[in-house]
Amino acid sequence: MLRWLRGLRAGPQIPDAAWQATLARYRFLAALPAADGVRLRELAALFLRDKRFHGAGEFTITDEVALAIAAQAVLPVLHLPGGLNWYDDFVGIVVHAGEVVARRRVTDVDAVVHEYDEVIAGEAMEHGPVMLSWQDVLASSITTDDGYNVVIHEFAHKLDMRDGAVDGCPPLPPGFAGTASGAAARAAWLKVLQAAYEGFREKTILADRFGGEPPWLDAYGAESIGEFFAVACEAYFVNRARFGAEFPDLPGLFDEFFRPDRA
Known part of the structure; x- marks a missing residue:
């Protein structure tokens, strides 16, 4: 081996x-x-x-x-x-x-x-x-x-x-997304991710409890914002086109972190 x-x-x-x-x-x-x-x-x-x-x-x-x-x-x-x-x-x-x-x-x-x-x-x-x-x-x-x-x-x-902490926010580099401090970078990241998470969680609840259309991503992402980050990363790397269509605000945010050269 x-x-x-x-x-x-x-x-x-x-x-x-x-x-x-x-x-x-x-x-x-x-x-x-x-x-x-x-x-x-x-x-x-x-x-x-x-x-x-x-x-x-x-x-x-x-x-x-x-x-x-x-x-x-x-x-x-x-x-x-x-x-x-x-x-x-x-x-x-x-x-x-x-x-x-x-x-x-x-x-x-x-x-x-x-x-x-x-x-x-x-x-x-x-x-x-x-x-x-x-x-x-x-x-x-x-x-x-x-x-x-x-x-x-x-x-x-x-x-x-x-x-x-498993909170959906990895350590961000200095000046991330044009921010002036680590706290500002974290706030900018979580503002976008939290909004996407809450929308996803609401859609998951509607599907589970009221028979609404199920979300595209694994519903396990609704467990916490940390799980949502991990589930979102899966889609970002393996199916960026569909990911961008489902969560239009996230590809740019993830590019800033995962692809600083592209961003």
Whole structure:
């Protein structure tokens, strides 16, 4: 497994056959401009060099599994200053064959403890590993029309967590969107994102409770603004055209962060 990376610390090269197979399966990666494709391949190789993959249960990490995850995981940081430094708070990536049932324990505002089971396709832990379902990673090859991508979702959470809070606002650079301070940058970001989130949440509630038209994006994004950010990132990277039609104010905002050169 990953024999072509053993012992390499600088300048690793992904075999062309393996890379082309990945692009063939995940067409949204193949559609990137040529220069972006070169950069994606370089970052994916460095990601594979620095991260450690673990198969849960009897699941086996193959070259196909590791490369598919790496290529999609580095897409959000492709143009971010610092690149893979955004992911330097963890090393481990745990891959399950399919979805996982996670036991949850929450305390409400009245100090009542609630326990329940949640079926999850992935999970990102602050300063900890990322968990992914291989079944859902594979599904990302055919769900671009729905704006769904579990890898991008979980790694968007990793970006959001960099400042210690999962609140839909990753750490923003100085002068973001022409602002004069960090507080102003955050306020500008959340003003746009909050409005989009509230509209999405209202549409989700109308569909769930009153039989209204369901939203295009995964309704899980209505759980919180942090989840909405992650769900929106999925669509932004895999189906920008539909994303822009559904949320016209968000592509420009995300470009300011993810593509400062374009913005």
